[in-house]
Amino acid sequence: MRFIKHWKAVLLSLTIVATVFLIWDAIFTHNGVWGFNPDYHLPFLLFGMPIEEWMFFFCIPYASIFIHYSLEYFKPNLLIPQSITRAITITIIVILIPILIYNFGKAYTTVNYLFLIVLLVVSFFYGIEHLRRFYIAFLIILIPFFIVNGILTGTGLEEPIVWYNNEENLGIRLLTIPVEDIGYAFTMLFGNVFLIEKFKKKE
Template sequence: MYLYLLLNLGSLSIPLLYSFEKKMRFIKHWKAVFLSLTLVSIVFLIWDAIFTANGVWGFNPDYHLNFLLFGMPIDEWMFFICIPYASIFIHYSLEYFKPNLVISEKITKLITIFFMVILLPVIFMNTDKAYTFVNYTFLVLVLLIGFFFGIKDLQRFYISFLIILIPFFMVNGVLTGTGIAEPIVWYNDAENLGIRLLTIPIEDVGYAFTMIFGNVLLIEKFKKKV
């Protein structure tokens, strides 16, 4: 049963179809989006391969295609294209249809500082937990970049991320075992905080934020050049 593949394709299908919508025409930014997805996926796939090799997480062969590359099923490689694309489409749809729906710069900075103040002690107290330490370190780095160089993007992204979390919990919930006999992706709880939102490790929320906002930052940069 290739459930992982179906989740990827199902997540991508509607956003990709509506990318050709006549008014928004999100597809016109395909070069910037393609470059961003490629660069961000390379970083995350390297991280993914290292964690897979060291047992931080792994994949249930009952739910994915048999072809493996660097120890990861091809479905996992697809994840870093399908899920970010669907997510950034939500972000830019909100920008197009609700252009004034943004948080003030002052509040955005306060939110960002708040998250960094919360995350830094968690990082320093959990250097022995690979997923927690690496994940939240990347998240703080992305927040810092957003604070100093992408505050306008953060003003909108904090809102769009709340919307993105709805399909995120649906898809990631299934990936981590919600509603199915066994998880598609299993986690070694010795390498994370052991806090679950349903079946989802709490670190996955930060992981999603870093991956998606990282793409948004690069897309905005590339849109000016390609």
């Protein structure tokens, strides 16, 4: 598989996506859209965020996209037909647009779904081939996602590690996980895959 041979593309992609998400994260933390329980992290903060949060945007995407590329290596023919991939993408966009319009102004919902819709529209025209596999990989990624994110948001704990202001989201939880987190994860992870593929072509 030798995933390491594309380290430049992966590192560059991780850095670009992490920068965008860290800026978003810092603004939301500052404005109380979400926050972090100090009982669960080190006392070192940078722009109001724990060091662990900074590491999150490199470690979690790397581990997740490795799942995607492992699937590509071991199951190269496991792809959704292009027509179905386009239909799935259009359906998600059509569902998200009215949710975004109706809830416009709720910070997490608005920014999250705006980013996701833009990514899906761009990918519909320029990255549909990568979505054919990523939709499958994302279903696999959701397994550890629900376990880890469930714990972070309070499943099995007296208090959550990461808390959310429900005034800034839809208020819909999957166990303890805000439903927006799924879109957040998709944007962060496929954003990396999309950029990696572009950078690999330049290599």
